[in-house]
Amino acid sequence: xxxxxxxxxxxxxxxxxxxxxxxxxxxxxxxxxxxxxxxxxxxxxxxxxxxxxxxxxxxxxxxxxxxxxxxxxxxxxxxxxxxxxxxxxxxxxxxxxxxxxxxxxxxxxxxxxxxxxx
Numbered sequence: 001x002x003x004x005x006x007x008x009x010x011x012x013x014x015x016x017x018x019x020x021x022x023x024x025x026x027x028x029x030x031x032x033x034x035x036x037x038x039x040x041x042x043x044x045x046x047x048x049x050x051x052x053x054x055x056x057x058x059x060x061x062x063x064x065x066x067x068x069x070x071x072x073x074x075x076x077x078x079x080x081x082x083x084x085x086x087x088x089x090x091x092x093x094x095x096x097x098x099x100x101x102x103x104x105x106x107x108x109x110x111x112x113x114x115x116x117x118x
C-alpha cells in the first residue's frame with residue numbers, strides 16, 4: 001500500500017530537508033533499532049537529507065550492510081579513512097557484490113586516489 005511503512009515514514013520528513021530537523025532524533029532511533037535491514041537505508045537517506053552531521057559512522061557501517069542500497073550509500077558517503085578505503089576496495093573486487101556496487105566502488109576509489117599512492 002503506497003504511503004505507508006518505513007519508506008514513507010522516512011521520505012515524508014526528508015522532503016523538507018533541514019526544516020524537518022525535529023524529526024532527526026526519531027529517524028536516528030529508528031535507524032538504530034529497526035529489526036528490518038531493508039529499513040535502515042530509508043532512515044539513513046532521510047537523515048542525510050535533513051542533517052548529515054554526525055553520520056560518518058553510520059555511512060561507514062553501511063559498507064558492511066547486507067542491503068545493497070545501504071552499501072551504495074556507504075560507498076558514496078563514508079568518510080575518507082583507511083578502513084573505509086580498504087572496505088570499498090573489497091567491494092570493488094568482490095564478485096558477489098552487485099555490478100552497480102562494484103562500479104560505484106571503483107569510481108569512488110578512482111576519485112579519491114592520491115597521485116602519491118601506488
